[in-house]
Amino acid sequence: MTEQDHRVRGVDHVAFPTFDPAATVRFYRDVLGFPVVHSICAAGWGPENHPDFIHFFFDIGNDDRIAFFYYFGSSPEVGGPVGEKGDAYARFGADVPEYFVRSRHLAIHVDSEHDLLEYRRRLDASSWPVEMQIQHETIESIYTHDPNGYMFEITRAMRPVTPQEDDDANLTIDALLDVVAGPEPTFGKLLARKAELIVERVPV
Amino acid sequence: MTTLFVLDVPENISVVTVAVEDPAVTVGRRGHYHEISADGPIVIDRRATGCRHAVWYSCIAGVGRDGRITQHDKNALRVDPV
Numbered sequence A: 001m002t003e004q005d006h007r008v009r010g011v012d013h014v015a016f017p018t019f020d021p022a023a024t025v026r027f028y029r030d031v032l033g034f035p036v037v038h039s040i041c042a043a044g045w046g047p048e049n050h051p052d053f054i055h056f057f058f059d060i061g062n063d064d065r066i067a068f069f070y071y072f073g074s075s076p077e078v079g080g081p082v083g084e085k086g087d088a089y090a091r092f093g094a095d096v097p098e099y100f101v102r103s104r105h106l107a108i109h110v111d112s113e114h115d116l117l118e119y120r121r122r123l124d125a126s127s128w129p130v131e132m133q134i135q136h137e138t139i140e141s142i143y144t145h146d147p148n149g150y151m152f153e154i155t156r157a158m159r160p161v162t163p164q165e166d167d168d169a170n171l172t173i174d175a176l177l178d179v180v181a182g183p184e185p186t187f188g189k190l191l192a193r194k195a196e197l198i199v200e201r202v203p204v
Numbered sequence B: 001m002t003t004l005f006v007l008d009v010p011e012n013i014s015v016v017t018v019a020v021e022d023p024a025v026t027v028g029r030r031g032h033y034h035e036i037s038a039d040g041p042i043v044i045d046r047r048a049t050g051c052r053h054a055v056w057y058s059c060i061a062g063v064g065r066d067g068r069i070t071q072h073d074k075n076a077l078r079v080d081p082v
């Protein structure tokens, strides 16, 4: 239960390494039209033989930003051997399942289907066409991979989230914490615990 | 006795309407949840609901301890008494 006031104001920036700044600028600035809003040109310093680098930012709306680091003289092997799957930051063997590889991603919000389809149009005309367009429970998303292999999602809400869905989410989390505190958590145990919490807490 | 809770959101309505087509199944309310119950199994045909995959596979809010999901695939959802 959260009793503390909630003061944060969204994403300031999320940052990733890139080894291909030219394609990264093409993708974010030229294809998607995200303005370049900030950059830092820094000489390397510090104990770790830090390379000279450029840190550059694109506006993703709402004054939030996606940022990249380009390190002069470095190549993808700096993060370990090249794998069969993954991206510029994280590489995985061929045996790592796709759901896991795709689990960490950034999704950027748009307000309407019209806007979603406009970004679909921009991507489809580029070297990074939309790979999937999916309606989930209450959102619709388009996906592609950016030039660095990062999974990139743009999403819209098909309807507003209702207060009862927020309440339900809190019941889910309380049930989940109970189930993972016990042995061998399963989806079945979660649904059973959640049913108990509904009966305990929700008035008839 | 089997009991299934389904959150009352527009996407889930057809799950509830299909469930109650079985005369052995009753539906009540508990706050924002539909409480679907039966003495025996509860079986819901997926195609009859017309649910998209993401909705279909996430429509269950809870299953009472006297019931257990024995099928939840592209064809049907089935909850049997334990």
Ligand SMILES: [Fe+2]
Residues within 6 Å of the ligand: A105, A107, A153
């Ligand atoms: Fe996502």
